[in-house]
Amino acid sequence: MDEGIKRVSVEEFKNIIGILTPSMDDFLYMYDLRKDRYCISPSAMERFMLPSTEFSRVPETIASFTHPDDVATLHEDLQQILNKEKDYRNIEYRWIGRDGKPVWINARGNVLYDENGEAEFVVGCINEIGKKQKADNVSGLLGESSLQSELKKQSQTNRMKGFILRLGIDNFKEINENKGMEYGDMILRKTAECIAAAILPDQKLYRVVADEFAVVDFSNRGAEDAHELYDAIRKQVDSFIEANCYEVFFTISAGILEFGDVQNQSYFNVMKLSEFSLNEAKNNGKNKHYIYNKPDYQAFLHKRELLHIIRHSVNENFRGFEAYYQPIVDIRENRLYSAETLLRFRTEALGMVSPVEFIPILEESGLIIPVGRWVLHQAMRACAQIQKEIPNFKMSVNLSYVQVLKSNVLKEILAGVKAYGLAPESIVIELTESGFFEANANFSNFCEGLRANGIPLALDDFGTGYSNFHYLYNLNPSTIKIDRSFTLKALNNDYEYNLLQHMADMTHSIDTKFCIEGIETKEELNKICNMGPDYIQGFYFSKPCPLGTFLDTMHKFI
Numbered sequence: 001m002d003e004g005i006k007r008v009s010v011e012e013f014k015n016i017i018g019i020l021t022p023s024m025d026d027f028l029y030m031y032d033l034r035k036d037r038y039c040i041s042p043s044a045m046e047r048f049m050l051p052s053t054e055f056s057r058v059p060e061t062i063a064s065f066t067h068p069d070d071v072a073t074l075h076e077d078l079q080q081i082l083n084k085e086k087d088y089r090n091i092e093y094r095w096i097g098r099d100g101k102p103v104w105i106n107a108r109g110n111v112l113y114d115e116n117g118e119a120e121f122v123v124g125c126i127n128e129i130g131k132k133q134k135a136d137n138v139s140g141l142l143g144e145s146s147l148q149s150e151l152k153k154q155s156q157t158n159r160m161k162g163f164i165l166r167l168g169i170d171n172f173k174e175i176n177e178n179k180g181m182e183y184g185d186m187i188l189r190k191t192a193e194c195i196a197a198a199i200l201p202d203q204k205l206y207r208v209v210a211d212e213f214a215v216v217d218f219s220n221r222g223a224e225d226a227h228e229l230y231d232a233i234r235k236q237v238d239s240f241i242e243a244n245c246y247e248v249f250f251t252i253s254a255g256i257l258e259f260g261d262v263q264n265q266s267y268f269n270v271m272k273l274s275e276f277s278l279n280e281a282k283n284n285g286k287n288k289h290y291i292y293n294k295p296d297y298q299a300f301l302h303k304r305e306l307l308h309i310i311r312h313s314v315n316e317n318f319r320g321f322e323a324y325y326q327p328i329v330d331i332r333e334n335r336l337y338s339a340e341t342l343l344r345f346r347t348e349a350l351g352m353v354s355p356v357e358f359i360p361i362l363e364e365s366g367l368i369i370p371v372g373r374w375v376l377h378q379a380m381r382a383c384a385q386i387q388k389e390i391p392n393f394k395m396s397v398n399l400s401y402v403q404v405l406k407s408n409v410l411k412e413i414l415a416g417v418k419a420y421g422l423a424p425e426s427i428v429i430e431l432t433e434s435g436f437f438e439a440n441a442n443f444s445n446f447c448e449g450l451r452a453n454g455i456p457l458a459l460d461d462f463g464t465g466y467s468n469f470h471y472l473y474n475l476n477p478s479t480i481k482i483d484r485s486f487t488l489k490a491l492n493n494d495y496e497y498n499l500l501q502h503m504a505d506m507t508h509s510i511d512t513k514f515c516i517e518g519i520e521t522k523e524e525l526n527k528i529c530n531m532g533p534d535y536i537q538g539f540y541f542s543k544p545c546p547l548g549t550f551l552d553t554m555h556k557f558i
């Protein structure tokens with residue numbers, strides 16, 4: 001062993017630690033095996049769940065802030081040192097961080113022996129294996145931990161002013177996939193250069209993660225200046241793409257956060273909100289900027305909470321979900337024709353939530369697939385029950401495009417029809433028209449499958465969106481349904497009334513039925529009936545209601 005090191009006393013070593021700590025990120029330690037004492041750099045206290053920087057009963061104490069799965073490894077390592085099986089330790093295991101999360105560390109150290117050859121000290125260094133990079137050699141920029149230090153420094157000395165502009169390359173993965181990682185690295189470097197060329201001398205640029213950068217500005221400038229900077233960066237990037245002979249084409253999105261909005265918040269929160277802002281820009285269609293505002297963020301949190309509640313409900317056998325039924329009246333024959341199944345969701349915390357709010361959440365999360373299947377079964381069971389009294393009764397079920405594109409919903413419909421002993425024409429599938437559907441093969445196959453099996457299709461919300469007559473002709477639905485928003489316009493405006501009249505005539509000319517939704521009063525009913533619709537659905541007849549209420553009241557429509 002090195003004689004020079006051996007002669008340093010414990011007290012002297014503690015002094016050395018004290019001197020070196022401010023200039024290093026790692027943690028120096030000394031373990032006195034004979035006295036069973038351990039001391040470590042004071043900075044380790046901020047990072048790990050240590051009881052103090054100096055302690056005895058070393059194996060048990062270290063075990064107390066070691067991940068339980070790694071305690072055996074730790075004890076084995078210490079035992080090997082005592083048994084003189086090794087004179088250099090180099091192990092990787094997990095300590096528990098101040099935030100309660102495991103942190104991978106690498107503990108290295110020399111074993112020092114006394115004159116009799118007994119192990120006396122272990123002296124060495126602990127470092128975090130997964131520590132964030134200070135600098136990034138791909139882009140040549142400082143990395144996220146440097147950004148963290150800079151923000152910490154600024155927030156300690158000043159009231160925070162200025163902004164953080166978080167930039168992300170749109171679809172960067174595609175560049176890597178199509179052109180290879182090296183080319184991707186080149187694009188990152190060039191993008192960094194483009195940003196660097198656009199920023200002002202007092203603004204700083206960092207690379208945050210893979211394809212994201214952050215510009216920070218601590219001056220009096222605000223969101224509008226950040227927006228201008230973003231435009232300047234886009235110009236630089238466009239020039240690069242042109243100079244690069246359009247070998248790749250890419251765009252950049254930006255999230256803008258003013259430091260005034262996050263005064264006294266932790267670094268973690270600032271980064272979370274800047275990430276939210278960039279995500280909003282990307283969700284809004286990419287190649288865009290988004291300026292953070294609190295109401296949007298609260299809406300985002302609310303949506304996330306609702307998703308959490310919904311997922312929980314789905315896993316608890318759809319607790320809180322209920323199928324409601326609204327009658328659809330055949331106005332020519334003056335009888336109850338069918339009902340539309342409308343999903344309801346009630347939570348203890350939020351009360352009744354509107355489908356307008358929760359259906360998009362179900363669609364985005366894919367939960368519409370299990371929930372839609374559940375609704376389908378409720379609807380079919382209810383239909384079979386109602387048909388005992390009204391044999392020709394039909395039941396409408398709304399289907400989301402997600403169910404059509406991402407699950408084999410046709411198979412489920414056919415299996416259900418069989419299982420509940422229904423005739424195929426008893427179940428009407430309602431789909432909201434959309435331009436997207438027209439071009440999609442899965443969608444065409446689904447509609448073809450419905451037709452081949454005799455299951456009627458109703459086009460919902462007709463007239464509010466895409467409304468292409470050519471498309472209508474191709475789909476050949478059994479019914480088109482007019483949304484209340486259109487109905488209201490037609491009731492209040494002659495031009496819209498005439499338009500709707502033409503749509504009714506055209507629908508009838510291709511042998512399709514015309515259903516008007518949203519009729520609330522007798523006057524509305526009289527006026528709209530002059531148009532010659534086939535079916536009427538609206539609060540005038542009944543609001544959507546639970547099955548029990550529907551069964552109790554359905555006879556009054558016949």
Ligand code: C2E
Binds near residue numbers: 372
């Ligand atoms: P939709 O399929 O067009 O359903 C008709 C909507 O109009 C229902 O709203 C119904 O309550 C409402 N309505 C009917 N008559 C009147 C009236 O006279 N006055 C007024 N003010 N409103 C009337 P609801 O139940 O809130 O559902 C909204 C939308 O949510 C539905 O529009 C449908 O697109 C979707 N939705 C509901 N249940 C399901 C479901 O099980 N699956 C899927 N994918 N979507 C569903």
Ligand code: MG
Binds near residue numbers: 340398430460
């Ligand atoms: Mg509908």
Ligand code: MG
Binds near residue numbers: 460461481483517
């Ligand atoms: Mg509708």
